[in-house]
Amino acid sequence: MSAPTSTTAPAAADAAADARRARVVPTILTVARLTLQEASRRKVLRALVVLTVVLVGLSAWGFSRLTAEDPTMAELTSGQARLVASQLLNLVMFGLSLIAALGTAFLAGPTLAGEVESGQALALLARPVRRWAVLVGKWLGLVAFGSGYIAVAGLAQLLVVQLTVGYWPPDPVGALALLAAQTTVLLTLGLLLSTVISPMASGIVAVGLFGATWVAGVVGGLGAAFGNSGVAAVGTWSRMLLPTDGLWRGAMHGFSDPSALASSFGAEMAGFPFLGFEGLSLAYLGWVALWVAVVLGLASMAFGRRDL
């Protein structure tokens, strides 16, 4: 078979390249929109709303009883009270981030592997689209969905705390952004997993890894509190390999009252898993961005090479 011998004029090549670039962006946006539509129309959204309302409602009730009935809460100094409020807020926020993580991981997995298994992907990918653009579109849609959920549910929770115990965290926007980043990390992992394993398995593995790094983070925190550098390294490494726990700790820092943490009472609580003592460095945030880019790139490669 002889190769084609025709040459293409440079101007024509430029025009063709422009046309291709132009096609990539609409593809990404169309698929992102489709993914948001899917998330909003499937039962997963109703489940998320119910879980969130239950969690925020329970926490509102809990916080209000705490100040109304618990005599010890009234006897606490304002610093101690703020510390307790910080802890409780972090605890509830952990619940929220768990819901967001579970929700997006179980959305991200089926969205790709499920579409390939059911045959939905066949008609879609036979269109003049690049596979990586479809994948990036899905990712963008999921990121928008996860971040939107964190913003709405997180803000509702902050308002509940403000109204019940009068506590407002020092950096609510930064902390919520870090929670959104945590969700993004987990769903990116879910996408990569779903290109190689079955939909349900990818959700389970993603959530399992999320839990494992959280536990490793707690273990590492205890190691640091007791001055055991070997045990502390477990947390450091797990935070590098899967940055969900690192981002969670950064978010907790944004929710925790700094003056309370600095007090002697706060020092006694070193290693406690629901207090954030340190903020995140720029280098770590850079690592998270790189991590997401690399995992998304790997997912694109795996998806691009896959026979459907």
Next chain:
Amino acid sequence: MTAAPRPAAAGTVTTGSPAATDLAAAARLVADLPASPAAWCSGLRKRYGKRTAVDDVSFAVARGEVVGLLGPNGAGKTSVIKMLLGLVRPDAGEVLLLGRPSADPLSRARVGYLPELFRYQPWLTASEVLRLHVRLAGLDVPDAEQRARLGDVGLGGRAGDRVGGFSKGMQQRLGMAVALVARPELVVLDEPTSALDPLGRADVRDLLLDLRARGVAVLLNSHLIGEVERVCDRVVVLDRGKVAAQGTLAELLGRREVRMRLTGVSDAAHRRLEAAGTLVRAGDLFTVGLAADDVLAGPAPAGDGGDPSAEAAATTDRAAGAAADAVADLVTDLVALGVRVHAVEPGHISLEQRLLDILRTAHPEDPR
């Protein structure tokens, strides 16, 4: 099998020199080129583990031509289709769609596809599915035109309903509308009637005839041989991953036969019978297979411009006429040779018979 000659790719005009004469020459050159086929593949190979699914498959679908892809289960038909559309990466071989290499997504800009495994987003309505595909195709198709496609497949009244509530047959009809919505120049249909009732099958046949009339090329994979025989200009038969046969219906079905009951057959008459074609004798019953070469005035190769479907129809008509003449001549000669002719029964070989012949000849050990 021999590789098909590589067609000229569209949009690869030689305009390197600014000289006007060169440009004019190049323009003439391009104008003289035959239109690139709607689909063209050469030397396609695919292995799944140890099993070779597709082995050196080459064929072409000319513009406006309806080509049937036939073969037993597991012959590699769906794999070939998926390689054409870039859904499966071939281990070897080349694919051009509408003149562009298949590695370029734009090659699929004017291609419609109904997969064998048809499933559409259950949370979208039928009209939203069409809008999605129009957007992905990068086209601007007005809503009215999109609705018309739903009407064509009998879903005009269900445009606003969620796909999740559709039956399998309705989803396949929707798939047909999806394949047709972005003004395709090539439509690839993989078992388009597998979930349809007889009425739906008739609808699909009408749609196919309509596409042919509008000059849209179609590659049709179907188990329903009668359907293929009725609408296809050309047939490619795949067996165990290889092309077992391909040609126009006239070429494949050109072999007609005539059964005769004769007495008083002399040696000279016997020689005359043998000269007419392959002769099988069972007592008084003589069956003469008329060779395709005899009955075809000359098969017109499809795809050299013009309307291939009309050409194919004309070729079939010519073949039928020539066969009738051959039978009349034979009977006249036999009577002249003193043979008593008791019965003459011209026979037509159906595509189904021919397909079974091809597959059985390729694998005589299999009792298929």
